[in-house]
Amino acid sequence: MKANDIKVAASICAGVIGYSYALKFAMAGLEVWAQNRTPESSKLAQQRVHESLNSLVTNNVYTEDQAQEIASRIHYTNSVSEAVKNAQFIQESSAEHYEVKWKIVEQIEAAAAPDAIIASSTSGLLVTEIAKNAKHPERFCGGHPYNPPHLIPLVEITRGEKTAEETVACAKDFYQRIGMEPVVLQKEALGFICNRLQMALYREVADLVMNGVCSVEDADKAVTFGPGIRWGIMGPSLVFELGGGKGGVSGLMNHLHDSTTLWLQDMADWKEFPAEWSDIAQRGVDEELSHRTPETGNTPETLAAYRDHMLIEELKLHGKL
Numbered sequence: 001m002k003a004n005d006i007k008v009a010a011s012i013c014a015g016v017i018g019y020s021y022a023l024k025f026a027m028a029g030l031e032v033w034a035q036n037r038t039p040e041s042s043k044l045a046q047q048r049v050h051e052s053l054n055s056l057v058t059n060n061v062y063t064e065d066q067a068q069e070i071a072s073r074i075h076y077t078n079s080v081s082e083a084v085k086n087a088q089f090i091q092e093s094s095a096e097h098y099e100v101k102w103k104i105v106e107q108i109e110a111a112a113a114p115d116a117i118i119a120s121s122t123s124g125l126l127v128t129e130i131a132k133n134a135k136h137p138e139r140f141c142g143g144h145p146y147n148p149p150h151l152i153p154l155v156e157i158t159r160g161e162k163t164a165e166e167t168v169a170c171a172k173d174f175y176q177r178i179g180m181e182p183v184v185l186q187k188e189a190l191g192f193i194c195n196r197l198q199m200a201l202y203r204e205v206a207d208l209v210m211n212g213v214c215s216v217e218d219a220d221k222a223v224t225f226g227p228g229i230r231w232g233i234m235g236p237s238l239v240f241e242l243g244g245g246k247g248g249v250s251g252l253m254n255h256l257h258d259s260t261t262l263w264l265q266d267m268a269d270w271k272e273f274p275a276e277w278s279d280i281a282q283r284g285v286d287e288e289l290s291h292r293t294p295e296t297g298n299t300p301e302t303l304a305a306y307r308d309h310m311l312i313e314e315l316k317l318h319g320k321l
């Protein structure tokens with residue numbers, strides 16, 4: 001299968017992630033089948049697509065007519081076999097349990113073309129294990145998105161022991177073709193790349209707050225208006241390449257070696273988050289929200305609207321919308 005041959009995509013289990021993948025595929029011009037188990041959940045998926053498209057219209061990404069055209073490319077069904085029978089690319093986003101995914105894999109394979117690519121949205125299960133009963137495990141890979149995938153470009157492609165190189169290459173080309181930014185993991189790693197990076201930073205947030213160095217709000221502010229604003233443009237190694245001046249990243253690392261050694265020795269190295277952290281984090285976030293305005297988000301709803309608006313503006317700068 002070649003990425004250019006993919007004209008029809010299926011999004012199996014169109015929940016939070018699956019509806020958004022269906023929308024992303026439709027935004028890229030594909031014909032899409034979105035599957036849910038019940039008419040009620042199909043209705044919810046349709047409503048979520050409608051709301052997301054409205055937000056893209058409000059933020060001047062699409063006209064009303066374009067949004068309608070995108071929506072018209074998505075067909076809703078409660079049948080896995082109807083969804084996959086003509087699809088060349090199948091994204092499964094079922095609940096994060098092997099037992100659920102094994103059943104879904106069986107249903108997909110019973111109706112899909114033998115060369116259709118099947119990608120799992122799994123956040124942490126092993127592709128090898130998800131595809132262990134598959135008739136064609138070579139066409140399975142992981143396609144781990146960040147929520148919501150119709151806006152966030154990153155997708156982490158993972159492989160199982162039996163995943164074919166052609167599958168990884170095709171998935172990578174396909175995601176690229178629809179405007180996403182795939183990264184391929186060379187070997188299986190728990191948490192993939194980004195969740196490890198996020199949790200390394202968040203462990204330090206927890207340690208700083210619990211040691212009384214700063215509040216949750218100030219840690220958020222420090223990331224948002226400091227390194228975070230740069231990370232939205234380029235990654236940490238490129239940031240340090242510039243920070244090192246003529247010496248580049250190697251000059252910076254050598255120059256700061258003694259200091260960074262002291263910092264690292266003082267930083268958290270726990271192997272699990274302290275039990276009390278979740279309550280401390282929640283109190284800190286509640287306090288932080290009470291200082292914000294509706295415009296920048298002070299409830300989960302207005303905060304999500306603010307995030308989407310800013311994300312869309314950032315994506316426009318990156319040429320991703």
Ligand SMILES: NC(=O)c1ccc[n+]([C@@H]2O[C@H](COP(=O)([O-])OP(=O)(O)OC[C@H]3O[C@@H](n4cnc5c(N)ncnc54)[C@H](O)[C@@H]3O)[C@@H](O)[C@H]2O)c1
Nearest residue numbers: 013014015016017018093094095096100121122123145147
């Ligand atoms: N939510 C996120 O931020 C996020 C991010 C990246 C990846 N993921 C991954 O995406 C996948 C879906 O997560 P989600 O957040 O969309 O969850 P969700 O609960 O919104 O959707 C899960 C879907 O699975 C279906 N399902 C649940 N139990 C089932 C069963 N027994 N048989 C058949 N279908 C069943 C549900 O009907 C629903 O359509 C998971 O693998 C998750 O790890 C989630």
